[in-house]
Amino acid sequence: QKEVEQDPGPLSVPEGAIVSLNCTYSNSAFQYFMWYRQYSRKGPELLMYTYSSGNKEDGRFTAQVDKSSKYISLFIRDSQPSDSATYLCANGMFSGGYNKLIFGAGTRLAVHP
Amino acid sequence: DVKVTQSSRYLVKRTGEKVFLECVQDMDHENMFWYRQDPGLGLRLIYFSYDVKMKEKGDIPEGYSVSREKKERFSLILESASTNQTSMYLCASRTPTGGQPQHFGDGTRLSIL
Numbered sequence: 769q770k771e772v773e774q775d776p777g778p779l780s781v782p783e784g785a786i787v788s789l790n791c792t793y794s795n796s797a798f799q800y801f802m803w804y805r806q807y808s809r810k811g812p813e814l815l816m817y818t819y820s821s822g823n824k825e826d827g828r829f830t831a832q833v834d835k836s837s838k839y840i841s842l843f844i845r846d847s848q849p850s851d852s853a854t855y856l857c858a859n860g861m862f863s864g865g866y867n868k869l870i871f872g873a874g875t876r877l878a879v880h881p
Numbered sequence: 882d883v884k885v886t887q888s889s890r891y892l893v894k895r896t897g898e899k900v901f902l903e904c905v906q907d908m909d910h911e912n913m914f915w916y917r918q919d920p921g922l923g924l925r926l927i928y929f930s931y932d933v934k935m936k937e938k939g940d941i942p943e944g945y946s947v948s949r950e951k952k953e954r955f956s957l958i959l960e961s962a963s964t965n966q967t968s969m970y971l972c973a974s975r976t977p978t979g980g981q982p983q984h985f986g987d988g989t990r991l992s993i994l
Contacts, residue, residue, distance in 0.1 A: 776921065800980040811885070811971055811985035812924075819980060856923070860980050867912075867980055873923035 771795050772859050774872035783881050787844040791857035791872050794838065798859040798870075801833050803842045806854045806874065815855075816842070847879045884908070885986035887972050893992045900959040902989050904972030913955035914973040914983060915939075915947065924971065930955055931977070962993045 772793045781787055789803075800819045804812035816831045818824045824831045832841040840857055854874040860867055888903035906913065911932045916924040916939075926939030928947040936947050944966060948956040955974075959966055969990050973983035 772923075802982055804985075809890075809987070811973075811987045813985070814982045817980070817982055867975075867977070869983060871924040873921055 769794055770873075771870045772857060772872040774857060774875050776873060776875060778876040778878055780878045780880065781847055783847060783849060783879055785847050785879070787847050787851070787877060787879075789842040789844075789855050789857075789875050789877065791840040791842075792838055793840070793859050793870075795859075795861070795870075796835075796838065797861045799862065800860045801831070801840050802858040802860065802869070803829075803831055804856040804858060804871075806856060808853075812856055844877075849879050849881055852878050885972055885974055885984055887970075887986040887989050889989050890987065891990050891992075893994060894959075894962050895994055896961075896963055898959075898962045898993075900962050900991070900993075902957040902959075902970055902972075902991070904955045904957070904974075904986060905953050906955075906972075906974040906984070907953065908974065908976075908984070909952065910974035910984075911952070911977050912975045912983075913949065914975075915945075915955065915957045916971045916973065917941070918969040918971055918988070927957065964993050967991060967993045 802817040803815040805815045806812040821835045828845045830843040856874045857872045860869045884907045914929040915927045930949040946958045972986045975983045
């Protein structure tokens with residue numbers, strides 16, 4: 769079992785839809801949680817990060833963490849074609865003296881006009 | 882803004898060649914990382930470096946080595962390239978404070994023929 773799992777998609781939605789991207793993990797030692805967005809032929813860029821269970825909002829994006837069920841979500845409101853990208857969840861912990869980050873394989877999102 | 886620059890966007894090499902991938906960051910970050918990204922597998926850590934002249938193996942170091950002679954530069958070396966090393970290679974850097982995120986370059990797509 770992979771430590772961090774994501775549905776690869778692709779997920780195709782119409783412009784304006786609410787998008788829900790999900791991630792599950794198996795290791796309860798993870799202490800912080802990040803979402804990266806990766807456009808085609810580009811490197812991942814940080815979208816959001818949080819250290820605790822609950823919701824964190826930033827504009828049209830909301831990250832939700834449920835540590836009890838080891839479940840992480842990213843919600844995108846009023847989705848735009850410019851949101852079309854691959855979304856990677858990344859979980860972090862302090863291990864062996866450094867901050868270890870484990871990535872999911874990513875979910876590909878397509879928002880069509 | 883953090884800038885992580887990878888010297889080549891696309892590279893084609895032959896099996897058995899020694900291959901050098903270069904990465905430079907401009908934010909004086911102590912930590913630097915090399916990942917490879919393959920479809921369905923996500924990002925896998927090859928090597929990382931806490932600071933100048935320091936290096937640690939990641940999850941898949943076999944067939945690779947690294948060099949960190951200056952703080953801003955981290956090189957990945959494929960000692961004798963093989964076809965199974967065809968992949969997207971991503972470099973990242975970060976400050977070591979707490980759970981700070983990693984900042985990525987745009988990647989080098991390496992093909993070994």
